[in-house]
Amino acid sequence: MKHSSQFGLPKKRQKALDLLQKAFSDGDLDENDYENRLELAMKADSGEALKLVFSDFPDQYVHQITSSKVVGKPVTATKLVVHQNVDKLSLNILGGKNTVIHRLSEVPSRFFTIVGEQKISFSSEELTNAEASFEIVTVVGETKIDLRAHCLEGAVLNLRLTKVLGEVNIKVARGTRVVDQTKKVLSEYKYGLKSKSWKKRFMKTFSSDDEKNEIAQSNDAPTVNCTVILEGLCVLGTVNITEYDV
Incomplete structure (x- = not known):
């Protein structure tokens, strides 16, 4: 059975949440879409699952999740x-x-x-x-x-x-x-x-x-x-x- 790696998942999830909030604040997502994607991001059990949340986003969004660079000012x-x-x-x-x-x-x-x-x-x-x-x-x-x-x-x-x-x-x-x-x-x-x-x-x-x-x-x-x-x-x-x- 293929193992779904969760290494680094908390950091990737935080980046995903930051990007979703930015997209919502910028007006790229409406309220319902934002809430649905937010729920999917919280439930995602792998980096691949997080990518699916941004499947229709420009490529740079997915790149920011998978890269090691921290988005915005980190906590x-x-x-x-x-x-x-x-x-x-x-x-x-x-x-x-x-x-x-x-x-x-x-x-x-x-x-x-x-x-x-x-x-x-x-x-x-x-x-x-x-x-x-x-x-x-x-x-x-x-x-x-x-x-x-x-x-x-x-x-x-x-x-x-x-x-x-x-x-x-x-x-x-x-x-x-x-x-x-x-x-x-x-x-x-x-x-x-x-x-x-x-x-x-x-x-x-x-x-x-x-x-x-x-x-x-x-x-x-x-x-x-x-x-x-x-x-x-x-x-x-x-x-x-x-x-x-x-």
Whole structure:
């Protein structure tokens, strides 16, 4: 029986996920096609199986999977795992709550929202080039997570979601990788792009060449090279990922 080699498969799979997200962000894949290919990539048990995910892509896509060159900015193989208070819980019932993650040992790592709204944002430099985990439980409510802070540069965030009849809305900056590994029951995962630089694009249209160059230099969109891994169970409702260019 022919043996299907899995040597190097984790690295090849990560490259495949990065390329799928890039193709989706560039508008080359629609949402359904992206999600179907993402599922196939996660289930692939060999490099040949991964190639099939890109069977109708230009040759350079398959070449990037099989080559040893890392696509984009790689995630550091070993990350500092920060100390968190795993027993501390933020419970929000029938109300609104806003939490800023600063000193990780002093703030919750578990967030429960029941028939309410909870907003979570980050300002801790401890997360730069480090790995952290958070549990997000949303029942008939909404949890908003803002991951655009520069302190998340090089970070790996593991978000374990339990969502029932609610929504989880996550804002990310350009450069962020989102890997969706959640199990879904009548639930949706949506990835969209949102631009706030329309004014500069309008000005660029009606400007001289010199002015266009000046506007282009000032319009470099900030990036946050962060990896977000979504796990857990989603029952009804939606997980929305929105990428911002500013």
